[in-house]
Amino acid sequence: MSIEESAPTEPPVVVQDGVLRVRIAAPGSGSVLDGRAMDDGAAALADLDPRIGAILLVGGDDNFCGGGDVAAFHAAPDRGAFVHRLAERFHDFVRALASAPVPVVAGVPGWAAGAGMSLVCHTDIAIGGRSTKLRPAYPALGFTPDGGLTWTLPRIVGVRRARDILLTDAVVGSDEANRLGLLTRLVGDEVIASEAERLARTLAAGPTGTVRRTKELLLASAGASLADQLDAETAAITLSADSPDGIEGVDAFVEKRRPAFGR
Missing domain, CATH: 1.10.12 (Lyase 2-enoyl-coa Hydratase; Chain  A, domain 2)
Structure with missing residues (x-):
């Protein structure tokens, strides 16, 4: 997992109509995990406004999140130290998200790989479409998982199935992901984002x-x-x-x- 920084003019965390919206993928990055979103999101969750009734995770236009910028790993003079720092930032957000006192909703178009898959596993409601695919992606880089994936996945799909997925770097399509509980709802690809937004607003307007x-x-x-x-x-x-x-x-x-x- 590595992180790209979003442009300062595009805040990745906003509050609207009682929904805390976190855009996890940096714009124009190919859906790379956004470091600024992790930092700002963790801060917002640590001091969550009591008027917020739902959290919405939003990825890129075509893909939810493809994980990290592999080129950044390649360029780091000390890869271990680089990854350690990024994992700590990511995990600060994950800890805050996992303990959030309100529902966490995600619209998951396209790929949710690596850190993207880890985040999907921390949501309460994950909405996907026929194009949605989940993949650990860590083994392809020679990396072990992060973001709590080795903790959440066995609890969602069962220990044996989680071992199969993580050890073989399996691609899980939308139907299988829905059957296993990785995705909780399937809708048309064209309405994934709008349906996730609608549901988050509905939760925020409820009891x-x-x-x-x-x-x-x-x-x-x-x-x-x-x-x-x-x-x-x-x-x-x-x-x-x-x-x-x-x-x-x-x-x-x-x-x-x-x-x-x-x-």
Whole structure:
């Protein structure tokens, strides 16, 4: 994994309509991972505005993210030190993204390779199309994975399937990726970006307090026993029942109208 820097005039992280939008691929780079996006994205996630209800990862026009700039590895005088610094920057963003208290959505056109595949595995909802392909891509460079791919992939597809994909550098097409859970929705290639944007805005306009508590429960479940998780769910649903979202949701249901969350 290596990183290219975006032009200073094109901010890779913006907030609009309650959605934190992170453009992970540097413009005009062939969908190379954007270092500025990693830095700015990590900073934004570390101090996430409570009014933000969703995170949207956006890649390049034709490909989500093809990984890093291999030429930069080749040019580095000390490749090990160079890769170490880049991996640390990338992992700062990954840590923040993985612990985000709101849903993470990605529109995934074309290739998601290397770091791009790693990021797809950290999303809650990944929308692809027939053109979408995922590939670890690290073995082709003689590299081991980064971005948490050796942690997330076995949890998504199962240990044996993850070993096959990572050790053989397998290309996973859209149908297989959807079946395995790497992609959660398939749409027409021409509407991947618009559908991801629509879904992120819908989540941000919904019962955001409830969604945050649900995300917290999901994040905690990996290391919790069933008994502990049941206790956590009891506490969360009790809090939800007394929250503005919970009150409005129940009232709207009884009154047979659409709920007006967040107003």
